[in-house]
Amino acid sequence: MGVDELDRQTVRVSGLSRTFDVSKPWLNRVIERSPKAFLKAAQDITFSISRGETFALVGESGSGKSTVAKMVVGLLEASAGEITVDGVDMRGSQSGKAMRDLRRRMQMIFQDPYASLNPRWRVDRIIAEPIRAFGLENDKKAISKRVGELLELVRLDPRDGAKYPHEFSGGQRQRICIARALASKPEFLVCDEPTSALDVSVQAQILNLMKDLQDEFGLTYLFISHDLAVVRHMAKRIGVMYLGRLVEVADGKELFRNPRHPYTRMLLEAIPDLEMSGRPRKAVEGEIPNPITPPPGCAFHPRCPLANERCKRELPLFMGAGETGVACHAVEEGRA
Numbered sequence: 001m002g003v004d005e006l007d008r009q010t011v012r013v014s015g016l017s018r019t020f021d022v023s024k025p026w027l028n029r030v031i032e033r034s035p036k037a038f039l040k041a042a043q044d045i046t047f048s049i050s051r052g053e054t055f056a057l058v059g060e061s062g063s064g065k066s067t068v069a070k071m072v073v074g075l076l077e078a079s080a081g082e083i084t085v086d087g088v089d090m091r092g093s094q095s096g097k098a099m100r101d102l103r104r105r106m107q108m109i110f111q112d113p114y115a116s117l118n119p120r121w122r123v124d125r126i127i128a129e130p131i132r133a134f135g136l137e138n139d140k141k142a143i144s145k146r147v148g149e150l151l152e153l154v155r156l157d158p159r160d161g162a163k164y165p166h167e168f169s170g171g172q173r174q175r176i177c178i179a180r181a182l183a184s185k186p187e188f189l190v191c192d193e194p195t196s197a198l199d200v201s202v203q204a205q206i207l208n209l210m211k212d213l214q215d216e217f218g219l220t221y222l223f224i225s226h227d228l229a230v231v232r233h234m235a236k237r238i239g240v241m242y243l244g245r246l247v248e249v250a251d252g253k254e255l256f257r258n259p260r261h262p263y264t265r266m267l268l269e270a271i272p273d274l275e276m277s278g279r280p281r282k283a284v285e286g287e288i289p290n291p292i293t294p295p296p297g298c299a300f301h302p303r304c305p306l307a308n309e310r311c312k313r314e315l316p317l318f319m320g321a322g323e324t325g326v327a328c329h330a331v332e333e334g335r336a
């Protein structure tokens with residue numbers, strides 16, 4: 001990797017892990033003689049995102065996507081690993097000012113637009129809050145002008161600022177969330193299932209809006225979804241997660257053309273066939289195991305059609321050239 005390329009990688013995540021202590025209370029443990037229990041929600045997650053690029057994380061429910069997102073924006077402390085944004089370490093060793101600037105530059109958009117908006121505030125106050133908090137504008141008139149601009153940016157009417165969140169539809173509320181996220185002039189947005197709570201027709205509008213905004217402002221996205229069809233539309237590169245680990249990272253087009261990991265193939269086979277090519281559609285088989293007691297070896301082996309003895313024993317290492325790769329014994333041995 002050249003210096004140029006390193007420079008373009010604005011977000012770098014390496015070896016990121018998070019373990020939750022999910023033990024029962026002390027007294028129960030003593031009475032039931034049960035040991036402490038730990039849940040490894042994310043393990044050894046490594047990826048980087050170039051400026052202006054969209055990197056997506058996909059995986060079934062519980063695979064650790066939101067855990068990674070929260071660690072990246074600093075809402076959740078990592079148990080191990082590093083996150084750097086433009087070379088600045090996120091773990092708060094910097095001065096207050098540098099940290100504040102970093103916080104301004106990265107924002108998060110959540111799945112449920114209603115839960116993330118204060119129901120008692122009018123929309124203009126909601127959007128103005130980050131502008132005030134980061135001291136981007138100081139006088140009232142300038143703030144209200146900026147709020148109007150932001151509402152227009154997300155294709156709402158500046159007069160909508162006088163309303164409350166409950167007066168909007170789900171799609172409009174997500175637009176408000178996007179406007180608030182953009183208020184601090186961020187460069188990097190972490191979007192955790194931003195359209196999963198929306199009607200399919202509205203989903204497309206929001207996704208297109210996000211793409212337009214990306215083009216306009218050169219935004220970098222970490223985009224999270226359990227829906228491969230959505231991810232295909234949005235992301236240049238895709239990371240597939242299973243039970244807290246990245247099992248495959250590939251260029252978006254390549255992933256759909258030539259999925260390598262058996263889990264990726266399983267996810268792809270379950271997508272509805274919109275082109276009506278006659279491709280048989282297979283439901284995703286099996287269930288995600290209990291993450292507190294994950295299977296030994298490759299965690300996917302109980303569901304994998306290609307699993308052998310080695311897969312039951314040995315954790316597959318992530319093999320890859322630079323930015324893409326796969327963690328699978330069957331692929332490594334040429335059995336896939």
Ligand SMILES: Nc1ncnc2c1ncn2[C@@H]1O[C@H](COP(=O)(O)OP(=O)(O)OP(=O)(O)O)[C@@H](O)[C@H]1O
Nearest residue numbers: 020039041060061062063064065066067068226291
């Ligand atoms: N605060 C917490 N305490 C204990 N366990 C947690 C906590 N947060 C998440 N987990 C567990 O970590 C695992 C990963 O959760 P996470 O929310 O990251 O999954 P996800 O991929 O975002 O799923 P979904 O698609 O349903 O949003 C799950 O097994 C979850 O139960």
Ligand SMILES: [Mg+2]
Nearest residue numbers: 065066067192
């Ligand atoms: Mg989630």
